[in-house]
Amino acid sequence: MTEDINAKHTEKMKKVQAARKKMMAKKTVTKGLIIVHTGNGKGKSSSGFGMILRCIGHGMPCAVVQFIKGSMQSAERDLLKERFADKCAFHVMGEGFTWDTQDRERDIAAAAKAWDKAKELIRDPANRMVLLDEINIALRYDYLVAEDVAQFLLTEKPEMTHVVMTGRNAPDRLIEIADLVTEMKEIKHPFAKQGIAAQPGVEF
Structure with missing residues (x-):
C-alpha cells in the first residue's frame, strides 16, 4: 500500500516538474519591478525589509526611505545602519504617525522632503532596489499626489x-x-483581540 502511494506521488511530481520546466523556459524577461505591499494585515514593511536584506545578500546596492515611522525604534534600521551602511543608504524622513504629530502642514512638508530624497535615490542606477516604507500612508492622507x-x-x-x-x-x-501587488489580510492579531502589547522582534 505504501509503495503504491509513493509510486503515484513520484509519477505526479514528475509531471509537475515537467510542466514547471516548460513554464520557466518561457520566463526570460528581466526588469526593475514596481512592487506594492498593502492591506490591513501585518507584514508589509517586514516583507520590504526582507527584500532589502536579500538584495544585500546578492551584493546589490539599495536604499530605504521611511516616510512615517521615523520617531519609533526600529531594529531593521539599527541593523542596516550599523552593519550594512556600505550597501544600503537609510534615510529616516518621517516624524511619527499622523496622530502623534497632529500637524498637517508639518506632515506634508516631511512627506515632500522624503519624496525628494526618494526620487534622488531612485534616479541613481547604482541602487538596484529602493524601499519607500509607508509611502502609502502619505498618499492616503494626500500629503503626496x-x-x-x-x-x-x-x-x-x-x-x-x-x-x-x-x-x-x-x-x-x-x-x-x-x-507586483500583495495585499496582507489580517485574520487575527494579538494587539487587537488579546490586549498584547507590541513586542521586539515581532513588531519592531
Missing part, C-alpha cells in the same frame, strides 16, 4: 531598479502601474 508618484516611476525609474512601496490603502493608481 498619487499621480505624481506614478508618473515619476513610469518615466524616470531606471530600467533595472526595483521600487517597493508599503503601507495600508495603496491608491488605485499605484496598484494599476505596479508589476
